[in-house]
Amino acid sequence: MLSENEIKIIDFLKKKENKSAYSTELSSVIPETAVFSLAYLLKDKGYVSVKEEEKENIILTKEGEERLKEGLPEDNLINFLKGESKKIQEVAKTFKDFNIALSWARKKGLIKVDKGEIIPLKSSYVSPEYVVLKKISSSQDLSEDDKKYLKELESRGLIEIKKNKVLLLTLLKEPEIRPAITYLTPELLRNKEWTKYELKEYNVEALPPFIPLGKKHYFKEFLEHVKDVMVSLGFKEVKSDFVEMEFYNFDMLFQAQDHPAREIHDSFKVDGKGELLNQSLVKRVKEVHEKLWKYSWKQEVAKSLVLRSQTTATTARVLSTSPNKEIKVFTIGKVFRPDAIDATHLIEFHQLDGLVIEENFNFRELLSTLRAIFSGIGIKEVKFKPAYFPFTEPSVEVYGYIQGLGWVEMAGAGLLRPEVTEPAGVTMPAGAWGLGLDRLAMLFLGIKDIRNLYSDDIEYLRNRKVEY
Numbered sequence: 001m002l003s004e005n006e007i008k009i010i011d012f013l014k015k016k017e018n019k020s021a022y023s024t025e026l027s028s029v030i031p032e033t034a035v036f037s038l039a040y041l042l043k044d045k046g047y048v049s050v051k052e053e054e055k056e057n058i059i060l061t062k063e064g065e066e067r068l069k070e071g072l073p074e075d076n077l078i079n080f081l082k083g084e085s086k087k088i089q090e091v092a093k094t095f096k097d098f099n100i101a102l103s104w105a106r107k108k109g110l111i112k113v114d115k116g117e118i119i120p121l122k123s124s125y126v127s128p129e130y131v132v133l134k135k136i137s138s139s140q141d142l143s144e145d146d147k148k149y150l151k152e153l154e155s156r157g158l159i160e161i162k163k164n165k166v167l168l169l170t171l172l173k174e175p176e177i178r179p180a181i182t183y184l185t186p187e188l189l190r191n192k193e194w195t196k197y198e199l200k201e202y203n204v205e206a207l208p209p210f211i212p213l214g215k216k217h218y219f220k221e222f223l224e225h226v227k228d229v230m231v232s233l234g235f236k237e238v239k240s241d242f243v244e245m246e247f248y249n250f251d252m253l254f255q256a257q258d259h260p261a262r263e264i265h266d267s268f269k270v271d272g273k274g275e276l277l278n279q280s281l282v283k284r285v286k287e288v289h290e291k292l293w294k295y296s297w298k299q300e301v302a303k304s305l306v307l308r309s310q311t312t313a314t315t316a317r318v319l320s321t322s323p324n325k326e327i328k329v330f331t332i333g334k335v336f337r338p339d340a341i342d343a344t345h346l347i348e349f350h351q352l353d354g355l356v357i358e359e360n361f362n363f364r365e366l367l368s369t370l371r372a373i374f375s376g377i378g379i380k381e382v383k384f385k386p387a388y389f390p391f392t393e394p395s396v397e398v399y400g401y402i403q404g405l406g407w408v409e410m411a412g413a414g415l416l417r418p419e420v421t422e423p424a425g426v427t428m429p430a431g432a433w434g435l436g437l438d439r440l441a442m443l444f445l446g447i448k449d450i451r452n453l454y455s456d457d458i459e460y461l462r463n464r465k466v467e468y
């Protein structure tokens, strides 16, 4: 069997007129360092003959390169004088390499020196040595005449003559080419036909071609993972729209219309008004606002539209159906808040809100529910800190521990205030929480810029691996 490089050498020789080539030529098809050993391998296999020869290799020295650029000093001197005699001292002052130029010009009989004057015998001149120098630098063949000047050029230090061992390879026979097959059939074995074929080796280490398959966006994958966690804990998913009446986004959550609590986070206003169909619920909400916040509640304000600023609006929607029965629901969805966009802030992001209404539900159970949710998502250590939300009492902020980052605030939670549950006709205790999912995904997936969560850069998405 012949290797790929051996075949390359044979192919190269095949194309040559006399089927032979010097090892120096072969370096154009195979690595120079391999030429010699391959040549002898091919010789042993009987494909080529190899003859060792000494070859002269002439190269220009650094000075030679310089002279090639500037011209030989003696030539330059003649061309400088332009056929006119001049005083030695005068020329010596302005002419570069004067001594070398003078001595070579004299030796070559290009000038005479008489009474302190240089008398040129030619009006312009190019030395044959210069012509040879030029030929060497452009690897032209040298004539026998040219070769006479090599000794002089070498002694002037303008060229270097090196003797190299080269191999002359001559092709003796061409390998018979057998068609290649990749598998044997019983047929081929039975009739001994297999000897006519080359059996190709399998390269079991070759990588298969990369075929990018369709896959889900990794952030969507993360959101679905969270959804699975909630479902596995016995919660049912509920949904509501992005465009929401302030009634559900704020009023039902006991955020007063004229109170800074309403501005706890800013919201995007939407043109137009919604319709409040359940007027008895509206009346009860109005009463509780006016009684406790002491101001005149306006239905017109409550009907104003916003892009929901919290998914707690969905929780309010659930409450508005007066579900005076035990429920466990959650929602995952987008919320919108005006902000300056940067690596950690977007004007739309995702929240997970949850609601539990249960006989005997209490604060302790709320905390253990939160622990279970966080543990399901993958955050085993959580701690709680007292906090304020307009619609819960007591309220907590939930901190999760992330390796390498420490304690990070992740959610708000609490037991719903009677001002929220009573107008909705809920008499059992209820717990609620809201959790920011974008920040959590960033921490979890090691993402530094929140905008990457919404990237549509196909290369970036292809290279992201998400495992749970």
Ligand SMILES: N[C@@H](Cc1ccccc1)C(=O)O
Pocket (backbone or CB within 6 Å): 309, 310, 311, 312, 353, 389, 392, 411, 412, 413, 414, 432, 433, 434, 435
């Ligand atoms: N909606 C609150 C979080 C929250 C929800 C439910 C109960 C308590 C707090 C927020 O966006 O900050």
